[in-house]
Amino acid sequence: MYKIVLCLFTVLLVQTGTAQNAATNSKFTAFEQQFIDDLWRNNPGWASSVGYHNYDEQLTIPGAETNDRLVKFAAATLQTLASFKESELSSSQRTDYYLIKNYAEATTFYIKEFKEEEWNPSVFNVGGAIFDVLDNKAKPLDQRLQALTKKLSLVPEYFLMASKLVVDPTLEHTELAIEQNKGSLYLFDTVLPDSLKAANLSQRDKQDFMNATKAARQAVEEYIKWLEARPILEKKEGRSARIGKELYQKKFAYDINARYTADEMYAKAQERVKYLQQQMAAVTKTLWPTYFPGTPLPSDNREATRQMIDKLSERHCKPDDFIATIEKQLPALHDFIEKKRLIDLDDSQPLKVRKTPEYMAGVAGASINSPGPYEKNGVTYYNVTPLTGYSPAEAESYLREYNDFVLQILNIHEAIPGHYTQHIYANRSPSIIQNILGNGAMVEGWACYVERMMMEEGYNDTPEMWLFYYKWNLREACNFILDYNIHCNNWTEKDALDLLVTTAFQQEKEAQEKYRRVTLTQVQLTSYFTGLTEIYELRDEVKKQQGDKFSLKAFHEQFLSYGSAPVKDIRSMMLGQ
Ligand code: ZN
Ligand code: ZN
Secondary structure: OHHHHHHHHHHHHHHOOOOOOHHHHHHHHHHHHHHHHHHHHHOHHHHHHOOOOOOOOOOOOOOHHHHHHHHHHHHHHHHHHHOOOHHHOOHHHHHHHHHHHHHHHHHHHHHHHHOHHHHOHHHOOOHHHHHHHHOOOOOOHHHHHHHHHHHHHOHHHHHHHHHHHOOOOOHHHHHHHHHHHHHHHHHHHHHHHHHHHHOOOOHHHHHHHHHHHHHHHHHHHHHHHHHHOOHHHHHOOOOOOOOOHHHHHHHHHHHHOOOOOHHHHHHHHHHHHHHHHHHHHHHHHHHHHHHOOOOOOOOOHHHHHHHHHHHHOOOOOOHHHHHHHHHHHHHHHHHHHHHHOOOOOOOOOOEEEEEOOHHHOOOOOEEEEOOOOOOOOOOEEEEEOOHHHOOHHHHHHHHHHOOHHHHHHHHHHHOOOOHHHHHHHHHHOOOHHHHHOOOHHHHHHHHHHHHHHHHHOOOOOOHHHHHHHHHHHHHHHHHHHHHHHHHHOOOOHHHHHHHHHHHOOOOHHHHHHHHHHHHHOOOHHHHHHHHHHHHHHHHHHHHHHHHHHOOHHHHHHHHHHHOOOOHHHHHHHHOOO
């Protein structure tokens, strides 16, 4: 150990004084390549999900052995990183350096302190792992199925370990685990048998595949039964889904990776809520005579705003048309962006609106599934959960929330120029690290930033649309406030619904789903407001620096050129600091 340290010391001494050292640069590039190879070897499921298919046949068996291996890998990575002098790296390498360091430290934190395997049984689910192998169109179907035979044969051991690791599950995560694992059964019943029919496997391989499928399905079912027998489902008491302030602040620092602490951002979110409430009251005042002729404006601002939102929320599509309505709106966004020259759109990358796959159901209403950095020309899916499972009253409540105005903002956020566009740029970034260790607050922040940017540039520039933009932005700030208070301040369900319905003007159904989500996740709901705030602040700084030379299009394209790096790192690269 001492020898290594001494050795490095000598190297550093020799190189003092040189900024951006070419030898260090190429040494770091070699390290990065090795790191990525090791990362995939240690995380085969993650590898398949980003389109790196060398480890498709493997399935990581959870438990102490795996955790030890990951912690050791993290420690070795940190040790190697310490041998590089940051000032000698190029600015892009320096971002990679921080991302890798963050990954290694976060891995250790998650395994040693966060210990999610003990209380969140929904981390155990093989639906995504199977789907990611099957979905790889670059490999012939026969080979994919042969890899799956090996993977599926590990599923019984996987769930056996899972049921040993889950020692203290929360009620919320147990219910989610049951729902999602039931959701993946359709893969065994429909998707895998259909794939087998389409393949040309030998009789022997076919039999192996069917045997492995059958045993894997049985293991999933047994895990579901085991979960259904957990005492917490009966007694409704046991471990809380709240993680508490100490873990929360750490998780915020690792996951969000912002210039601000959780507490600082919380204060900004509260400020923003006040501002938005004033804006909404002002817009309501101008719209009032048009929609309520002859009725006096209520003296209470909040009540007036609520009535105006209620009135305008009547404009919404029919439940059966939900997915089709979303699909139909996309061309208008595309044309607006081209006409205003806001950012270059890559029309060669397909976007396909589809019904959310069952194994993913249960958390979000709409999401984007993009091809990873290794499958650059794959299809991006815009997943929309259809309203078929809803009662007529629930569907009405949901659609009033996602009315004709809000649906346009949702499309900007999820698709153009939000997540879909950002992913296209991220896949072009030369740094694969900045893609695979991408920062969630940057990704969500961009999608929230373009909502406001499109409005400012005049997309459907009407007071009605602004009212709903403010409402949406209010929701982003309230997501932060909700998440923080649920996990750090013991807020009850009533406190939560009060914030969402009274302060954020949300429909009951939407509020209940958000409450469910905040109990199932931690910190993720703060990524929207934090990322948006940081990007907006950065744009102001760049504007100031560039003066007359500032171009919105150039800003957008440069901002997206660094992959999904944390906004604070993009900031130092863009400002040259
Ligand atoms: Zn209606
Ligand atoms: Zn998003």
